[in-house]
Amino acid sequence: MALYVDADACPVKAEIERVGTRHKAQMYFVSNGGLRMSQNPLVEMVIVPEGPDVADMWIAERAGPGDVVITGDIPLAAKCVEAGALVLKHNGEMLTEKNIGNVLATRDLMSDLRAADPFRQGGGKSFGKADRSRFLDALERAMRMASSRT
Structure with a gap:
């Protein structure tokens, strides 16, 4: 079992490291750089080298059954779900074969709406304690599910 983290904009790196260590899972924090190195x-x-979706491709090429992927990138999530990995968003939402189609469609719709209104500002809510708690609970469940698959 491995934990793959799309780490560039990940707000829960410390939580992932804590849970991954408890489960003795190999963790891969993938980014274009700028992350603080871990002693773990x-x-x-x-x-990975600079370029569009290079980190995503690195993760998608490796993640599979028995692995857990943490990402907010919906196209990457879809590839990993298709490969058999368990996928979590940073807010703890699990992406599965049953919901990834709807999530992709919503992402595309929102992208089109943003493109149609160049003056649209913000829209995202802040990431708080409740979000961290929800993520920790979801990651713990995903790790147990993944370990039962191996």
């Missing part, structure tokens, strides 16, 4: 022997910081 289970954490590998993977720095």
